[in-house]
Amino acid sequence: MSDSASSKIIVALDVPSRKKALELVEKLDDQAAFLKVGAQLFTEAGPGLLDELHKRGKRVFLDLKFHDIPNTVAGAIKAAARKRVSMVTVHASGGKEMLKAAQEAAGPNGPDVFAVTLLTSLDSEDVEQVFGRAPVSLVDEVVRLAGLAAETGLPGVVASPTEVKTIKRSYGDALLVVTPGIRLPGDDPGDQSRYSTPGAAARAGADYIVVGRSITAAKDPAAAFQAVAAAFAEGA
Secondary structure, eight states, X not given: OOHHHHHTEEEEOOOSSXXXXXXXXXXXXXXXXXXXXXXXXXXXXXXXXXXHXXXXXXXXXXXXXXXXXHHHHHHHHHHHHHTTOSEEEEEGGGOHHHHHHXXXXXXXXXXXXXXXXXXXXXXXXXXXXXXXXXXXXXXXXXXXXXXXXHHTTOSEEEOOTTTHHHHHHHHGGGOEEEEOOBOOTTOOOTTOSSOBOHHHHHHHTOSEEEEOHHHHTSSXXXXXXXXXXXXXXXXX
16 A cells, blocks of 8 residues: 555544544544544534644645635635645535635635535435436536536546546546545445445546545544555555
């Protein structure tokens, strides 16, 4: 397993408290350098947790999926930059002006702004209900939304493993792809409708993968991390 493979694995700290988050970080030891803080943990623990993770030498992916008017999102991105996060998410469906405002707010020294295309919990029926259109190809919809990110200069998007290959075929190196919905073989997919294994995501061209329950719910999170990183390295 290479260090480069490990650096591409983002562990989702989808736990209910600061205490549990830091306990998990301790169990992972120095293996996991990149950690995701999402809505549940951020709401419970607050921005101070980001400082604590930085003190431990961790990179932080702040996954709050901002979706608001451009000025409000720009302010949120500036706040994230002050907290020295490495990545932050916005919803691509917020539109070009919002995406442009987010990218401008990040500037050259701020966090990388990644646009969330379609949540991995959604299927085609959900998309039809949300957007009020006849059934659409999920891949086509994701690629269309990824195009908004590319047009506004964002460095990357968040998309499920099933869409990575088409995004890479459409936009090449212009967009990095962060891929959630990752499970080790045999693990319960839970509420994910579009998911895959670390190796399959690597073969599709994912630049980063976000792994939650396959690591965080394991009896030995450190060993599970090693298994994920090894599978990703083998597939790459």
